[in-house]
Amino acid sequence: MKSLNNAIAGQAVLAGSTSDHDLERMLLIRQYELSVLGLFSSGHVTGTTHTCMGQEYIPVALNPFIEEEDFVISNHRGHGHYIARYGDAQGLLAEVMGKQGAVCNGIGGSQHIRRDRFISTGVQAEGIAVGTGIAWSYKYKQQDNLVFVYIGDGTFGRGCVYESLNFAGIWNLPMVIVVENNGIAISTQQSYSMSGSIEGRVRGFDLDYLCIRSKAVNEIREQTGDAIHRVRKESKPLVIEFITDRVASHSKGDDTRSADELERVRENYWYNQMKASDKARVEKLEEGVRNQMQTLQELVIHREGAEWADYETRKNK
Numbered sequence: 355m356k357s358l359n360n361a362i363a364g365q366a367v368l369a370g371s372t373s374d375h376d377l378e379r380m381l382l383i384r385q386y387e388l389s390v391l392g393l394f395s396s397g398h399v400t401g402t403t404h405t406c407m408g409q410e411y412i413p414v415a416l417n418p419f420i421e422e423e424d425f426v427i428s429n430h431r432g433h434g435h436y437i438a439r440y441g442d443a444q445g446l447l448a449e450v451m452g453k454q455g456a457v458c459n460g461i462g463g464s465q466h467i468r469r470d471r472f473i474s475t476g477v478q479a480e481g482i483a484v485g486t487g488i489a490w491s492y493k494y495k496q497q498d499n500l501v502f503v504y505i506g507d508g509t510f511g512r513g514c515v516y517e518s519l520n521f522a523g524i525w526n527l528p529m530v531i532v533v534e535n536n537g538i539a540i541s542t543q544q545s546y547s548m549s550g551s552i553e554g555r556v557r558g559f560d561l562d563y564l565c566i567r568s569k570a571v572n573e574i575r576e577q578t579g580d581a582i583h584r585v586r587k588e589s590k591p592l593v594i595e596f597i598t599d600r601v602a603s604h605s606k607g608d609d610t611r612s613a614d615e616l617e618r619v620r621e622n623y624w625y626n627q628m629k630a631s632d633k634a635r636v637e638k639l640e641e642g643v644r645n646q647m648q649t650l651q652e653l654v655i656h657r658e659g660a661e662w663a664d665y666e667t668r669k670n671k
């Protein structure tokens with residue numbers, strides 16, 4: 355009974371403290387991901403994609419701390435990171451579909467986006483290594499900008515993560531490393547692949563560390579704001595580990611988790627929790643973003659292919 359009461363209180367905090375603006379952005383990311391999955395099923399999108407459902411609140415919570423000149427480095431599961439920063443679902447959808455109006459002319463696709471000071475890469479751990487270099491250049495040029503790097507827990511299996519953490523520590527680089535710990539990497543549960551903990555590994559390099567379990571964006575901002583400001587002022591790297599859940603499959607339909615585990619994940623999904631405690635508001639905002647995505651989807655589907663799609667043909671002319 356106690357845990358049920360706590361869960362209900364948690365839902366109320368989640369819903370009550372989230373502004374319409376933030377909730378709308380989280381719903382837009384969710385709806386974007388649903389659109390992409392639907393477009394895969396109908397054959398309009400090919401290749402691969404990884405949706406961030408379950409993790410939408412993380413970049414939305416952090417976005418107010420990111421200044422224009424700061425760098426954001428995302429990974430294979432990066433749609434939410436991009437939409438939280440730019441709100442540009444249209445450019446991203448066109449990118450994934452290789453249509454005109456795409457953020458990078460359709461060359462990057464789902465995983466390799468470049469826009470101003472935002473890049474994503476599907477190569478695990480490439481982002482943290484590149485981010486370390488960019489942070490070093492910021493420090494060298496005495497710019498007070500930050501590099502935000504998003505990384506998954508499974509990526510802690512790659513050696514260059516530790517080289518990057520080491521350099522970040524030695525040189526005191528202005529980095530905020532955001533670990534989205536969803537406990538699984540494709541089909542490998544973390545208990546099969548990680549000895550010790552992310553905290554233990556990070557502290558081994560003497561970096562500042564925070565663990566966030568909340569899914570309420572304002573609460574997250576309260577828990578992380580001072581530490582992020584300190585990185586900007588003092589240039590001491592910070593790792594923020596979010597304990598989160600991947601709601602959908604790894605990419606498309608490749609989910610090996612048990613029914614019990616999936617039920618737990620769905621129960622913990624901020625979307626379901628908010629819907630349970632603030633149904634009318636969620637549904638009203640959701641209708642708006644659903645219509646927005648539907649209109650956008652129709653628009654993008656009927657566009658001509660992006661320039662690069664003709665590359666081979668044009669090259670041979």
Ligand SMILES: Cc1ncc(C[n+]2csc(CCOP(=O)(O)OP(=O)(O)O)c2C)c(N)n1
Pocket residue numbers: 430431476477478505506507508509510536538539540600604
């Ligand atoms: C260097 C490299 N090796 C393997 C892969 C294939 N791969 C893509 S995502 C992934 C798992 C990533 O797990 P995690 O870092 O926990 O992120 P999550 O998918 O859970 O968000 C793997 C092995 C890759 N993209 N890059």
